[in-house]
């Protein structure tokens with residue numbers, strides 16, 4: 001995660017909050033950041049989502065389907 005995100009996570013109270021991480025990436029995915037965020041914040045975590053930046057930029061239909069599937073699995077859309 002960028003340092004600014006660490007600063008953000010360390011500066012706010014995440015008790016009684018749920019964190020749902022998502023990112024674009026160049027090949028590394030979430031790289032275990034879910035457990036890092038959990039360790040820093042103590043927040044409840046939900047399954048995160050990652051997608052290659054190149055897919056998000058150049059394969060919009062594929063990206064749309066992947067995001068929709070993630071939101072469906074999380075119960076946010078039908």
Ligand SMILES: Cc1cc2nc3c(=O)[nH]c(=O)nc-3n(C[C@H](O)[C@H](O)[C@H](O)COP(=O)(O)O)c2cc1C
Nearest residue numbers: 023024025026027028029030051052053054056057
């Ligand atoms: C300084 C810097 C280093 C990065 N290092 C990595 C990396 O090691 N692995 C990775 O998957 N993404 C890395 N990224 C992120 C991807 O390059 C980028 O998020 C991805 O291509 C999506 O493009 P976007 O920034 O336009 O969303 C890095 C980004 C920056 C700015």
